[in-house]
Each structure stands twice: as C-alpha cells, then as structure tokens.
Amino acid sequence: xxxxxxxxxxxxxxxxxxxxxxxxxxxxxxxxxxxxxxxxxxxxxxxxxxxxxxxxxxxxxxxxxxxxxxxxxxxxxxxxxxxxxxxxxxxxxxxxxxxxxxxxxxxxxxxxxxxxxxxxxxxxxxxxxxxxxxxxxxxxxxxxxxxxxxxxxxxxxxxxx
Numbered sequence: 729x730x731x732x733x734x735x736x737x738x739x740x741x742x743x744x745x746x747x748x749x750x751x752x753x754x755x756x757x758x759x760x761x762x763x764x765x766x767x768x769x770x771x772x773x774x775x776x777x778x779x780x781x782x783x784x785x786x787x788x789x790x791x792x793x794x795x796x797x798x799x800x801x802x803x804x805x806x807x808x809x810x811x812x813x814x815x816x817x818x819x820x821x822x823x824x825x826x827x828x829x830x831x832x833x834x835x836x837x838x839x840x841x842x843x844x845x846x847x848x849x850x851x852x853x854x855x856x857x858x859x860x861x862x863x864x865x866x867x868x869x870x871x872x873x874x875x876x877x878x879x880x881x882x883x884x885x886x887x888x889x
Contacts (some may be wrong), residue, residue, distance in 0.1 A: 729779050737779040738786055744772030752858040756847035762854035766861025773866045777873060789870065794863050801859035808849055808856070811839075824848025 729737075748768030755761030776785055812821030816830045823831050824839040825848040839849050 733779055737775050741772035741775045744775065745769045748772065748858070748862070752854050753851065755854040756850040762857025763861050765854070766858040767865060769858065769862040770865035770869075773862070774869045777866075777869060782870065782873060789866060794867055797859055798863040798867075801856050801863070805853065805856045805860070808852060811835075812849070820849070820853070822848035822850065 745768070748765040748771075750765075751758075751760040751768055752762055752765030755765060773787055773789065776787055777789075780786060809819045812823055813819045815821065815823060815832070815835055816828070821830070823836060825846055839852070
C-alpha cells in the first residue's frame, strides 16, 4: 500500500475504535450497543489489516491473544446470565434494577451501573457482546485475508467433472 494510506490508516483506526467504545458504553441509553460498537471497532482493526498486512499490523493481533479475549467475553456473558438465574430465577435477569425484588441488596449494589437511568447489567452485557463481535469479525477477516493471500495453495485450477 502507499505511504499516504499507511500514514492515514493508523490514526483513523484509533478514531473508529474509540467511536465503537463510545457506542458500546452508551448503548443502554442510545441506539446501538454491543454488536454495533463491536462492528465499529472491528472495522478499525480491519482497516489496519488491509493497509499494513498481517505481519506488519500495528495492533499485533496474535491468535492466542484473540482467543483469550473471545473466551473471556463468552465466559463473562455466561457468568452474568447465571448470576441472574441463581438470584432472580431466570437467565440474564437484570440484577441491577431488581424489578421483582428477588435480588439481595448486596448483590444488587455490585451490578448497579453508575448511571442516572439505572440500566442494571445491560451495560456489562454490551461490553461483553462488543468484545465478542470485535474479535469474531476481525478473526473472520484475518482468515479470509490469509486464504486470498495464498490463493494458489487453496484453489484447484482444474475443472470439477
């Protein structure tokens, strides 16, 4: 890629990722949330992957690091769901708002997001889903980039009969 594109892509990707984080953190009161913010963050990483390539990428997205983040996102989603199941009686019960008065006050204080609108566990779910979507979309693009980069290894030129 050209030097100008490399000069512009790196700061632009940070702006895209920051906008994605802002969408995730404000997802409980604005349109958007975890999926939309994760897709915005992934587009920033994808911009750097397409500009710099896999080896010279400034984000250094290794397989082990991406696997760890995605596994933590899935585990935290299940843990939040099980906390609601064991205290409120249903999976992903909103512990912070405690609509039916089932959650003890000590546990309700932990999940009470410091916001005037009291969204409960919704912001935490947005963060977890945003991590999963960010890593999932980025992994998919890395896989496609690697396959198309070495197309001659994967595509057979003979016609299938």
